[in-house]
Amino acid sequence: MKVVNTDIVIIGAGGAGLRAAIAVAEADPTLNIALVSKVYPMRSHTCAAEGGAAGVVKESDSLDYHFNDTVSGGDWLTDQDAVELFVNEIPKELTQLEHWGCPWSREDTGKVAVRPFGGMKIMRTWYAADKTGFHMLHTLFQTSLKYSSIRRFDEFYTTDLMIDDGVCRGCTAIEMRSGEMTLFLGKTVIICSGGAGRIFPFTTNGAIKTGDGMAMAYRAGVPLKDMEFVQYHPTGLPGSGILLTEGCRGEGGLLVNKDGYRYLQDYDLGPPDPWPRLKAMELGPRDRLSQAFYHEQKKGRTIPSKWGDVVHLDMRHLGEKKINERLPLVRDLSRSYVGADPVTDLVPVRPVVHYMMGGIHTDINAATPMSGLYAAGECACVSINGANRLGSNSLGELLVFGARAGRHAVEYVKTVGTLEGDARIEKQAGDAESRIKSLFKRTGGKQRVAALRRDMNMTLEEGCGIYRDENSLIDTCTRIADVRARYRDVRLEDKSNVYNTDLYQTLELGAMIEVAQTVAISALQRKESRGAHQRLDFTARDDENYLKHTMAFYNPNGDPRIDYADVTITKSQPAARVYGGAAA
């Protein structure tokens, strides 16, 4: 087995991983960094983010406003110390990105421009047309090339964390071009492996978002926090699930039902002003908008289409010039995929799985409960998102907490000195390699990857969607346990070593099943409705019993063990979430 000796291993080269790598390189250029990613950095899913990143810069705005929007947007499940730190640091991070060359859209004066976003009281979302994540990712990647201490391992698929005596020391990864197992041995690991939207069938998430890092940490004993909170974005293109950014509504796009009626006014989000009123109607939070779709559908007021029921996003009044300038990708995608040109046509949309609020449990320094292990970005749960993330907070999150993870990992490395136990880790790596080899050797496996994945996808969608109840969740949990058992008999059909995507999809499926199980069980146990977790049988928020973070612990042979942890509340006591005219 090849061994790469290094100081800090970073798993994932998306926005969070690149930001962490640069933070390490700047904090201590003498430390060696191994940046390991299953895709080339610029293919990471951060590239798909369209709308923007929120940060207070305008004089009319204040850090307190951003704090309040985020805490109430998260239905008070956010940790307020984390949110406070986040809103303080994000303007600096966004400015730093500006200095590194990010092509932010500008005002005539040359200052960065901001746009309105859902659930935000003030316009504060920095954007680069409707390709914000793409530009952020390429800026970070290209900037990372300046630092010689960052050594990239592109297209290396990480399989396991290496843990010696409770301390995380590295990971094993398969070089995809050769199939060779490589041991990355260092002093600390930062997981930046992104989300897991692919556990659902209909999602804005790319093929790589399979929760690998979440599952790796989980299997190693680190709890996954608040996994029941899955965000549906209200405006996905039907059929493909491709996202139309909230920026569409930020720029003034309207949602209408089959009668051309702005139905959101029936769900405590009005009044239906003709202009975009902040925190109201189309600029309400995502959980409420997706829930409104469900009710419209129940009332028979959605529009049947060949891809299922939809509502319409009307952007025609914005005009061609504005659409081309602010929403060029949206126009391209709508025309290509559903044959609707936003300049002249109504565009069909429906809610689509978009983001995992939950993830690897970390504190405000991005540290997990395991020594030597950090996590940041969508794979982690700090939590600044609570029960419902506000749009444009997660691009900021990956910068703030990616950078913090990097800096704190550097501090940690300084304290550990020389570590022993390399031989034990090499043995562990050997075990990891044997597990992969045994997949190759297995004969007669009966279960097909695609079929198992479909079963997992459908049961989550059916029982654990926008609305859930006891029966649907019990059914989902049973079916996922069944999929998990069948996975042990999965069949690898491709036995070659070079770029074997059958193997990687099989491993990804294994990760997704673990993650899916935490989602379903956590949802079953939370007997209340909060943010994106809505129970038809427990319709109210229950602060007395559930103002708590769910912690799911791995159990190799059965359901995860569920425990709870306190929410950090500093200055905002739980209250009713108010949107629409009453929020002004």
Add this chain to the structure above:
Amino acid sequence: MSERQIELEVLRYRPEMDDKPFFQTYSVPCQEEWVVLDALNYVKDEMDRTLSYRWSCHMFVCGSCGMAINGEPKLACKAFLRDYQTKIRIEPLSNFPIERDLVIVQDDFIEKLESVKPYIIPKQEKPIDQGEYLQTPAQLKAYKQYSMCINCLLCYSACPQYALEEKFIGPAALALAHRYNMDSRDVGRSAREHVVASHDGIWACSFVGACSQVCPKDVDPAGAIQQVKFTSAVDYLTSFLPGGKR
């Protein structure tokens, strides 16, 4: 939803078992609104687990799924079946070594991208607490188009010069150098010049323009190269003037 049977002729090559590449045909039941990538995913899930190709975002932005479709370099997620007859030939991007099936080796491009120093080289570091650099919409426009490159490599695959001379820095990397040269925050042009204006840089381009034609993001690398040639030529001539660098 209406279905259409499509014959995909896919180039296969697994270095451990195949002496040379060959075509394998799959007959795929396709939905009318599918793209080629959907058809490949159908093959992978339902017909042949051994087929390998890269993809991720399915929305023209990650740049993973470049391949030659009926001989033309395309993103598989942007190649709609409605624009094709029933038989479609799919090969890896030309001008690159095949790693396996439709997966190409892209090391050469990555090295070239790194060689042009694609990052802001500022005149003087500005502290973060002094805020952003001002950049007017017009200044942004001067380089914006060249910042749209998704590194999909379609242009390299279409470039006749790259086909002849592997050392050619090539369209996307040169366009990226130009993107930073044109950025009002950057003064790094001279630091990039030895690569960009070298024998293998802009001067190797014979201005066929195939790169700009295949680019899915309208980056216009050919236009960028022309502009760089112009400024470099002016620089070169200026250097002979009294007080010039020579």
